[in-house]
Amino acid sequence: MPRKCGGCDKNAILKRPKTGDALCKECFFWAFEEEIHHTIESAKLFSPGETVAIGASGGKDSTVLAHTMKILNERHGYGLNLILLSVDEGITGYRDDSLETVKRNQQQYDLPLTIVSYEELYGWTMDAIVKQIGLKNNCTFCGVFRRQALDRGAMKLGANKIVTGHNADDIAETVIMNVLRGDIARLQRCTAITTGTEGYLPRCKPFKYTYEKEIVMYAYFKKLDYFSTECIYSPNAYRGFARAYIKDLEKIRPSSIIDIIHSGESLSVKKDVRMPTQTVCTRCNFISSNDVCKACVMLEGLNKGRPRLGIGKLHKERRKWEEELEEQSKILSNGDGTTPLCCGGGKCGADGGGECGTDEGGECGTDSGGCKN
Amino acid sequence: MCEAITEDGIENQPVKLAKTVRETGQKCVKCDNPGILITRIDDSFCKDCFQIYVIHKFRAAIGKTKLIRCGEQVIVAFSGGANSAALLHLIEHGKSERAHRKLRFVPTLIHVDECGILDITPDERKANRCQVIDLMKASGFPAYLTCLEQVLVMGGDETSSSVKHQPTDHPLARDVTEPQVWMVKPDSDGTDMPLPSTSQTERLKTLVNKIASLTGAQDLVRQLRNQLLVATARNLCITKVLTAESSTRMAVEILADVAQGRGSQVSLNTGFSDTRNGDVMIIRPVRDLNSKDLAMFNKLFNVKSVFIPTKASKTSLSSTIEKLTETFVMGLQADFPSTVSNIKRTSEKLGLANTETCPKCCLCMSPLDTRTGPSSALKAIEFSQKMSRSHPTEKKPTGGGDNCCRDKGDNSFQNNLMDCLCYGCRLSLHNYGDDLRRLPTFVRQRAVHMTQLDDIKQHISDFLLDEDNR
Amino acid sequence: MTLRITVEFSGGAELLCRNVKKHSLTLPKKEETWLIRNLLKWLQENIIKERPELFIQGDTVRPGILVLINDADWELMGELDYEIQENDRVIFISTLHGG
Numbered sequence: 001m002p003r004k005c006g007g008c009d010k011n012a013i014l015k016r017p018k019t020g021d022a023l024c025k026e027c028f029f030w031a032f033e034e035e036i037h038h039t040i041e042s043a044k045l046f047s048p049g050e051t052v053a054i055g056a057s058g059g060k061d062s063t064v065l066a067h068t069m070k071i072l073n074e075r076h077g078y079g080l081n082l083i084l085l086s087v088d089e090g091i092t093g094y095r096d097d098s099l100e101t102v103k104r105n106q107q108q109y110d111l112p113l114t115i116v117s118y119e120e121l122y123g124w125t126m127d128a129i130v131k132q133i134g135l136k137n138n139c140t141f142c143g144v145f146r147r148q149a150l151d152r153g154a155m156k157l158g159a160n161k162i163v164t165g166h167n168a169d170d171i172a173e174t175v176i177m178n179v180l181r182g183d184i185a186r187l188q189r190c191t192a193i194t195t196g197t198e199g200y201l202p203r204c205k206p207f208k209y210t211y212e213k214e215i216v217m218y219a220y221f222k223k224l225d226y227f228s229t230e231c232i233y234s235p236n237a238y239r240g241f242a243r244a245y246i247k248d249l250e251k252i253r254p255s256s257i258i259d260i261i262h263s264g265e266s267l268s269v270k271k272d273v274r275m276p277t278q279t280v281c282t283r284c285n286f287i288s289s290n291d292v293c294k295a296c297v298m299l300e301g302l303n304k305g306r307p308r309l310g311i312g313k314l315h316k317e318r319r320k321w322e323e324e325l326e327e328q329s330k331i332l333s334n335g336d337g338t339t340p341l342c343c344g345g346g347k348c349g350a351d352g353g354g355e356c357g358t359d360e361g362g363e364c365g366t367d368s369g370g371c372k373n
Numbered sequence: 374m375c376e377a378i379t380e381d382g383i384e385n386q387p388v389k390l391a392k393t394v395r396e397t398g399q400k401c402v403k404c405d406n407p408g409i410l411i412t413r414i415d416d417s418f419c420k421d422c423f424q425i426y427v428i429h430k431f432r433a434a435i436g437k438t439k440l441i442r443c444g445e446q447v448i449v450a451f452s453g454g455a456n457s458a459a460l461l462h463l464i465e466h467g468k469s470e471r472a473h474r475k476l477r478f479v480p481t482l483i484h485v486d487e488c489g490i491l492d493i494t495p496d497e498r499k500a501n502r503c504q505v506i507d508l509m510k511a512s513g514f515p516a517y518l519t520c521l522e523q524v525l526v527m528g529g530d531e532t533s534s535s536v537k538h539q540p541t542d543h544p545l546a547r548d549v550t551e552p553q554v555w556m557v558k559p560d561s562d563g564t565d566m567p568l569p570s571t572s573q574t575e576r577l578k579t580l581v582n583k584i585a586s587l588t589g590a591q592d593l594v595r596q597l598r599n600q601l602l603v604a605t606a607r608n609l610c611i612t613k614v615l616t617a618e619s620s621t622r623m624a625v626e627i628l629a630d631v632a633q634g635r636g637s638q639v640s641l642n643t644g645f646s647d648t649r650n651g652d653v654m655i656i657r658p659v660r661d662l663n664s665k666d667l668a669m670f671n672k673l674f675n676v677k678s679v680f681i682p683t684k685a686s687k688t689s690l691s692s693t694i695e696k697l698t699e700t701f702v703m704g705l706q707a708d709f710p711s712t713v714s715n716i717k718r719t720s721e722k723l724g725l726a727n728t729e730t731c732p733k734c735c736l737c738m739s740p741l742d743t744r745t746g747p748s749s750a751l752k753a754i755e756f757s758q759k760m761s762r763s764h765p766t767e768k769k770p771t772g773g774g775d776n777c778c779r780d781k782g783d784n785s786f787q788n789n790l791m792d793c794l795c796y797g798c799r800l801s802l803h804n805y806g807d808d809l810r811r812l813p814t815f816v817r818q819r820a821v822h823m824t825q826l827d828d829i830k831q832h833i834s835d836f837l838l839d840e841d842n843r
Numbered sequence: 844m845t846l847r848i849t850v851e852f853s854g855g856a857e858l859l860c861r862n863v864k865k866h867s868l869t870l871p872k873k874e875e876t877w878l879i880r881n882l883l884k885w886l887q888e889n890i891i892k893e894r895p896e897l898f899i900q901g902d903t904v905r906p907g908i909l910v911l912i913n914d915a916d917w918e919l920m921g922e923l924d925y926e927i928q929e930n931d932r933v934i935f936i937s938t939l940h941g942g
Binding site for chain 3: 395397398399408409410411417455619621622625664665667668669672673678680682683684685686687689690695696699700703704706707
């Protein structure tokens with residue numbers, strides 16, 4: 001006998017991974033949307049009149065996010081000005097195709113779209129970067145650059161906030177990753193629903209409690225138009241282990257994903273643990289844990305044909321470069337200015353790889369890039 | 374999926390072990406004798422230097438923390454397994470004439486017989502016991518035996534039991550006694566120790582088997598065992614209990630705790646000392662040694678141990694969250710040798726929030742982590758359940774926020790009890806339903822007490838000055 | 844020539860071979876030398892009676908099971924490529940919880 005929907009008398013079509021309840025299509029849509037509304041309301045994510053940039057990659061998460069934000073904004077009278085914001089990393093055969101999807105979404109949802117590209121911001125496409133540095137560590141560049149790019153794009157549009165499509169699975173995975181790495185600072189902040197309030201644009205995750213499986217089901221039943229190819233550049237094996245572990249856990253106990261988020265929310269750090277101190281990048285004025293932020297270091301490395309500067313341990317290369325910088329700053333103070341990196345005006349969100357506490361679920365892939373997958 | 378970006382780029386990315394087989398015939402790193410084992414990441418040790426290393430790690434942990442006073446009585450929780458056998462041997466060595474500096478505490482051994490939950494015959498159970506008793510006797514220390522069935526009769530602890538002082542005809546006070554222990558006599562071979570009554574064993578089995586998932590069942594057994602150990606120590610007027618978790622075990626437990634919603638308890642469950650039970654402290658003196666160190670130590674120095682299966686023995690690699698996690702951690706450790714120490718490093722930095730004021734879980738005694746704000750995983754789940762189980766006549770926009778109501782009424786006993794449990798214990802017991810009434814008396818006593826306190830507090834709330842505003 | 848060796852299982856690994864800890868084995872004649880690698884496969888086919896995945900993973904032992912060859916850590920003996928000698932004693936100790 002078919003199972004009945006828990007919300008009405010129709011036959012159920014799906015079993016919810018989060019609670020095990022059975023629902024029909026209509027009740028599922030309703031519950032899915034209202035739960036996101038509940039998340040938004042209970043965390044007081046937005047205020048009326050705000051402009052909110054939706055990080056849009058064309059992937060399932062950000063497509064469903066754009067769709068849901070639009071519906072909820074109308075249904076509940078949030079009074080938000082929604083815009084789509086995409087980052088073009090310059091990856092042929094991947095991003096160009098997914099951007100086509102975003103452009104269709106723009107039509108479908110009738111939302112304005114802005115695309116910022118690595119090429120215009122940094123003078124480098126990912127294709128060009130990979131050509132220079134190969135397939136190792138390229139995601140490091142991409143991740144660092146993307147979070148800056150999204151900030152810059154959003155600021156250009158006058159947005160007050162950025163929302164990203166990070167879902168419950170992404171967050172659970174990040175909690176596990178941070179436990180595995182012993183990275184206490186990130187472990188503490190990775191379950192925050194809004195990050196990066198100091199110094200630059202707050203980022204919110206309305207899907208924080210939404211299961212990836214439900215997002216896929218929603219997109220499937222709503223027949224939403226999304227792009228589902230993985231980035232052509234190599235995946236990170238280590239993150240893959242964490243992801244596989246989460247998936248196995250989910251098989252044993254479906255609530256595991258949200259249980260892990262509860263764990264992340266409720267753990268507390270000893271008072272005497274020293275947290276990394278934050279300072280301001282001397283190059284671009286953005287928050288950084290070093291004198292020069294990661295993005296500036298990486299860009300400098302690329303431009304000087306020494307791409308390994310930004311990655312790996314503080315090896316000789318970095319020390320040598322710091323000496324050079326000192327020389328340079330002497331020249332600078334003599335009035336012999338050299339071209340500053342990035343925008344130089346404090347607008348570029350180039351934090352050193354997200355140490356400013358803003359890195360989200362997928363650290364790389366923090367957003368519109370959708371490469372958290 | 375992309376490369377993780379961390380504080381300093383990818384520096385925090387664990388380093389993969391280059392899989393080269395070591396050259397044979399390596400020398401000990403301490404002296405020039407041929408090495409016979411590899412410990413930690415790449416150090417080769419000979420037998421003698423390895424012994425010094427293990428003893429040092431144990432003594433340093435005890436010495437550094439200065440938690441155990443000179444001449445103090447301590448309980449050593451002895452399962453008979455490899456880790457506790459190694460711990461017992463280290464203590465024996467420390468008390469012997471051979472020790473460089475003698476250990477000053479006075480050990481008493483306790484074995485908790487958990488075989489009641491297994492499907493084995495009384496004879497097999499006795500045989501298991503006898504093996505453990507032999508090992509305990511061989512140490513010459515005073516030794517006791519108790520069994521997990523005792524959790525059914527023990528009462529809530531002194532500090533939180535108001536019910537205890539009520540007339541004995543109170544339903545919760547009637548069948549309460551102190552948990553019993555049986556002393557192991559020097560001439561005993563174990564066969565003279567009484568087995569619990571069949572009906573008690575059946576009750577325990579039902580209690581555990583009511584939980585549909587093996588993960589939950591294992592978790593419940595763990596909590597019950599800890600509470601029994603603490604209550605037993607209290608009865609013997611001893612305030613320290615030593616347990617023998619290795620660093621490997623800790624790492625698995627940390628991750629498994631996080632996966633089971635027990636993130637807030639990681640520092641209690643895996644720290645050097647666990648103070649959640651008030652007067653009785655749990656201490657983990659071998660947590661700086663890994664499971665290989667301890668197993669090798671046992672092998673090289675002929676330390677005997679007993680293998681007693683658990684409910685999860687011979688089940689698949691993913692039969693429980695714990696087993697899956699162990700497989701995951703051991704697999705990672707093989708490729709990334711810093712895995713266990715990284716995980717442990719995480720836990721060293723974790724602490725407890727507001728331990729003093731927070732009410733405690735009636736089962737595991739950790740601070741309740743369920744009184745969360747409106748924007749939390751717990752409230753999100755409650756909202757989800759409400760959304761999927763209500764029959765709305767029409768779909769109208771919900772208010773959002775913290776208006777999740779819980780239907781009281783018939784289910785109030787269950788709800789009350791669930792309210793007195795932490796997130797992790799709720800998870801284990803979530804499909805218990807009516808059977809929550811079967812939970813051991815001590816849990817129900819604590820719940821009654823907590824509810825009473827809450828009621829009183831509510832009654833007088835108008836007259837209380839807000840602690841937060843003081 | 845056949846090879847006589849002793850193989851022992853402990854720490855719970857013995858559960859997988861009908862709870863027998865000590866096995867005196869005669870390995871059959873083989874053209875090449877017997878390596879630990881070959882022994883593992885042979886054990887899996889002849890001795891391990893239940894749930895071989897709890898003992899072997901891929902071509903090596905499941906992580907968390909220690910291997911000792913004549914009372915020394917196999918990591919110092921060449922691991923899978925150790926050449927087994929007559930009268931060798933190979934010990935498998937599970938350090939995994941519950942076996």
